[in-house]
Amino acid sequence: MAFEPKIVSFLCNWCSYTGADLAGTSRIKYAPNIRVIRVMCSGRVDPTFVIKSFREGADGVLICGCHPGDCHYHEGNYKCLRRYHLLKKFIKQMGIDEKRLQLEWVSASEGKRFAEVADSFTETIKKLGPCKAKSVAETLVR
Amino acid sequence: MSKKKLNMAVYWGAACGGCCVSVLDVHEKLLDVIAAADLVFWPIALDTKYKDVEAMADNHIDITLYNGAVRNSENEHLAKLLRKKSKILVAYGACAHLGGIPGLANFSNREDIFKRVYEESESTVNPEKIHPRPKVQVKEGELEIPEFYNDVMTLDQVVPVDYYMPGCPPQTDRLLEVFTAIVEGKELPPIGSVIGAGEKAQCEECPREKSENKTIKRFYRPWEIEDDGKTCLLEQGVICMGPATRTGCGVRCLNANQPCRGCYGPTIEAPDPGAKMMSAIATMIDSDDEAEIEKIIEQIVDISGTVYRFSLPASMLRRKIK
């Protein structure tokens, strides 16, 4: 059976979550592997959530926020950007392919783009295969 | 009628001995300690054997301070044995609490470690590439040594733990406070609590001046700055784990003008021992430009090792995937 990844996605309420809703109202089809968690701002995304997602078995984590300069709360997306880059470095150090974490800017009017992002990220994760973080964390190897 | 003495045990797993020294550091108060407690098992200080412990009834020991991580079969065997024989089992020190410095081996694995130590290290001559094995036949019979585990574990990853006393090592004063409380029969905090440490982070007690200018344009290693001795180290670009680390040590590293390295572990609200500090560090980066952000992050030499220096086995991911 082909590998179907499970991807946890954090979408900010004002831009990317609305954009994802727009993909829905426009009936644009995309890969069903994304599982969305709504936050008010991408600035709420704590690195702990990303690590927890991998720990619980996610094969990929996708964070979407407003385009730089357009954050509903002015600067939250920049904080997210800084944490994202440090997280990339971190997960690489922990043996998780850094391509498993992605940050994309999606605006409220970009329904089509959200679908494209969902599809392309799902493809990326499919190529990488399942993420071993959960099984490694759960198995104490003696 | 004299009060019944407590039975107390101290054991070291994968440890450096520092925690045992911290117990010895009670100095003259040792007399008070042995007036109140019988030390029934303490390999570093007393000639007690494993079989003595095995012979004890369950819960015979009132309190065991287990220090050191669990990284071989002997550590695990004693952890399980002492759990059985003890009423209260305390994970004493950073290694038992969070994995400690030995926990950094979780960035590697047994195969690579053995290769490095027994084959590649500079002064080793081992042409047959012999690695330690748990059993070997010699002419006198069969020899056994503990099995070296692939993963370093915290104490609570092998047995249920009643209390955690953090620190590398725990401050002796904290130990005396805890010990006195037990001896005096005071009500102990709920099972699973961290004791001998404050609830707040180091900044609460740190003597340096803090301001709201918590932005970093460049990260420095401690020796790369001309420390003015009074400004918060983070504000000078040096990563200090203070804001994410419990008090209890008496701010000893900061008092020596060195950044806190996090040995007292995270506060109660941190779901992971290092992730929140990682978030704070990233948030402090003083740039909104992607290329500049990446350049500044390159100056952080070892992010995972920095935030998980004492706590990698206790972290959410627990180890590097190898």
Next chain:
Amino acid sequence: MDEPRIGVYTCWCGSNIAKMVDVVKVAEDLKKHKGVVVSKDYKYMCSDPGQELIYNDIKEHQLNRIVVASCSPRIHELTFRKVLEKAGLNPYLFEMANIREQVSWVHTNREVATQKALDLIRAAIRRVYWHDALDKREVEINPASLIIGGGITGLSAALDIADSGHQVFLIEKTDTLGGKMKQLDLTYPYMNDAAGLLEPRIDRVKNHQRITVLTRTTLKEINGFIGNFEVTVNKKDGSEEEFTVGNIIVATGLKTFDPAVIEQYGYKKFPNVITSLEFEQKLQKGEDVLLEDGREPQNVAIIHCVGSRHSHYHEYCSRVCCQTGLKYANQIKANLPDSNVYNIYCDLRSFGKACEELYTTTSTRKSLFLQFEKEDYPIIEPSGQNLQVRVNESLSGEQVIVPADLVILLVGVEAQPDAKDLGRQVGVSLCGNDFYIEKHPKLDPVATTTDGVYIAGTCQGPKDINDSIAQAGAAAVRVLETIARRKVQVEVITAVVNEDLCCGCQTCVKVCPYSAVSFNEEKGVSEVNEALCKGCGTCGSTCPSGAIRSRHFTDQQIMSQIEGIMNEEVV
């Protein structure tokens, strides 16, 4: 915390969800979930009977948490929260799972979609367990309003509010009131004199006792929140003025497209190629329409879709140009009855009241209509001492060349160049074309995602005068609504510092874009001003001790969602 007694409701939404998600199976499966007392499916949860279902179950089964799996929370979260309130439960003990916009409408395999829906609802069930009751907070409304922009929209809104008895501050960045309408001669379709419509309005505004007009004044800074905005403006004499208002209407209008970038139109290259507004200027002078060298034009070409409906310029339709072109055709024929008028268009969009009639009338006045294919723009080239227009006429299939002494370019409508900066100051986002974005394109076209800030007129998108005035009235009513209520509810999803855990590192202080976090020197801890906090959660994810709690988006709640998504076993 009391034992959770969770009610889960999975909506069919007619067939919108049920077609792609097996809602019956989902509702059945979730009965086994830990903490779930009631799990039902229903055709339309948002309908009255749907809402009653929840209400009755809360009463009958003593439910203390509710999950509804249906459409996007951005549509009905408020609806269902009100049901909880009615039933005596705190409205925040509620969570929605979006299984329509983000599941049934976007996937094609029923089995897979159903599984995804289950994952998301389990996440919601786990999350709602950790929800806290949050108390409503109300603040007094300052009854004064700020209107930014003194064009027809701003003027109309100002009068609507001031006539109702409330103070208005109207700021306009240029010297005069009237905006673009001031540059018009006649309005379509009835050929009314624009000044006759506009000037009385301007007079009323200038003389109104409750309207303070500040021309050559721009916005410097706005702080605060609905009911209490602290506004600072830069006045014409260089000084600053501060005042407090409860609501803001943004009516900053439009800019016209600069056709110089379309080389083949020869704007500013050839004489007598002018824009629509430049033509209006000529008409306003009331004299004969003349060329630059004083001659009367014999042939006038009116080019439609200049800068609009083209992938290189703006993809959208500017809505007003076609009717304007027809207006000009009529005005030219009236002014110069012997002239030839060529309407060079792409698609003629003359909609709205009496506008189709305008089109018919224009065609009877013997003006020629020549159609070009979208993006196949005509070419304007010199011809002797005049010009000619070369069109690939699509109805005939032939290339047609018409003489043109005067070429009028119907330039498209654009957002103002400072729209982005102003938007940031007031808290309004822009959509792809830099127009301001409304809260909901169908249901809420004048509100924005920032409470107390409204948009009206062409700054929201191309439209004509009557629609602008309609929007001005709509925005004014919303403002008057909040003024009438005297109090308004403010954000409850704010951050709070746990003073028993805050060590005083101050990492959080500068992180807040609203300066809502400050350090209390005396207590040695940080504090959040809940009146300023907008609930973005950035400080919550910054605190290295975990001492800041982002209400309703706590670490525990979000992590439980992650667990719910990833763990298939029913707990």
